[in-house]
Amino acid sequence: MAEQERMVEAILFATAEPITVRELESRMPHGCDPAEALVYLRKRYEGRGVQVMKIGDAWAIRTAADLGFLMQKETVETRKLSRAAIETLAIIAYHQPVTRAEIEEIRGVSVSRGTVDQLLELEWIRFGRRKMTPGRPVTFVVTQSFLDHFGLENARDLPGLKELRAAGLLENRPAPGLSLGSESEDEDEEEAEGQTELFED
Amino acid sequence: MAEQERMVEAILFATAEPITVRELESRMPHGCDPAEALVYLRKRYEGRGVQVMKIGDAWAIRTAADLGFLMQKETVETRKLSRAAIETLAIIAYHQPVTRAEIEEIRGVSVSRGTVDQLLELEWIRFGRRKMTPGRPVTFVVTQSFLDHFGLENARDLPGLKELRAAGLLENRPAPGLSLGSESEDEDEEEAEGQTELFED
């Protein structure tokens, strides 16, 4: 196992991208158990300058967050996201899988194409399965890069998720009786579908 | 010092280039001693999957030399054996032990070195005894892995000409008057194969 731990260590150190257990397995000699080796390795790096982090179903080594001040040189300037983009991202993360119409219902305004495109381009969101509702609208979900960027092990670790759920704020509660702007909804869904087609090619 | 070691570890991990002690010093808080921290850090990584290495007068973390093989990804591709190789193999199987000159006589074309090498590499043929004829030429025979691959108990299990004919693998066509040069043969048959494919659709 010590040897397998060394191998996992070497592979994780060598790449910037998170690596899945399956990929580790395929690169290590036959019969290795990278999942177990990862448990040991993660423990070994506890409290050190770099950490073994789980990101979705993949693993990566990242510097400890408290040492960020040493890294001004490595800091990458990310494009500032608009408020609309940030809110849309949060809604997708907390409500996923979520349709464009649902995002619009929560924000109370239509979601511009540019906002979604920006998040797709950052690879923080991607298309999920279509909803089994009329029109079969496409949904959005967050990606592994999103988890990686925000240092989340999985989407269940989102801050305050439990409280929001307990407060019923993540429920999809339809408006009683008359629904506001139901005509525009259809249009939006069509637009969303148009986009998927673009992306599915 | 433990804290300084953490800092050096994080910086070495995150920088794109090997980094000098002077540079480390300039990035760490005032009064740190990166040279000493490096000594500890280097020791800590002794025998691990990655090593703290000195490159010129700079420092970097690198994969342990014995784990270099992990940095390769193997992809397996299956290809069909060339016609020349199949024919050569068939002749060896049916006529073993057989010399290169004999193979060439049967095939009517010279056998390229590459073809024989390929079959040797696949371990489907090996050298047999030398023939007791002038020049004592080397012979080829098929191997156990050949038998394993083709599901044969021994080479005598190969179907004979009669059986091939019965199986429709040999077609009896009246010999045409003119006999074409053996070099152009390959071309023609290949074309014929191409044509059949067109018509079988």
Place this chain on the structure above:
Amino acid sequence: MADDTFEEDTMSVADRLAAEALIIDVDGYEGPLDLLLTLSRTQKVDLRKISVLQLARQYLAFVEKAKALRLELAADYLVMAAWLAFLKSRLLLPPDPAEDGPSGEELAAHLAFQLERLQAMRDAAAKLMARDRLGRDFFARGQSEMVTRVRKVTYSATLLDLMQGYARIRTRDEFRPFIMDRDAVFTMEQALERMRGLIGYAGEWTDILSYLPEGWEMDPGKRRSATAATFAASLELVKEGHLEIRQSENFAPIQLRKRDEPRDRTS
């Protein structure tokens, strides 16, 4: 209505200033819900305890002010104003038992829910963005090593390949020059030749299918080819005046008969 005016008059100077500041910022709002959320903050209570009636009044006052200042309000602000006016009336009037549909309370509760949810999402977004982030607070490996791809090729061949290969060599003496392997094609020339030999016996109307060559009836590919060739050959023979051909209706059997006297060219 009198109630409204009264309320507006009791607005403090600070509230009025705040309301005016809101109007000046109207472009800064992301739609009516965003504006409502901002207005609700002036109530200085927990969103769950918000007075939707009061909020509706605030919003309607806002729209009135915007009108007075001749500010162009987008259509959705006006739609919301109309809806809030309706909501207000539902909340104030005693419920009409004859009327169905959701009660004013239900509508108000849903609006409160929407506001609370939007606020919750904003808080969540802020928390998310405040997290330690890759490339800002923590970092990935700087010198990633290239993973080289090693391509391993395995060759495959089957016993059939082998036997066919051997068969190919052993039949080399019987080598034939290249001809197209069109086993399943019956040519019109072949059909013509066959028909010429047979039409002498066709005194009565006979189905064209009975002229198909032997051994070509079963395999669909062969049958198709033979049928087409036989039909083309028949037409040719009709043209030459040796045959008569008829078909009672679409897709009915096509029948042939020998033509004894030479055909009248003018017909």
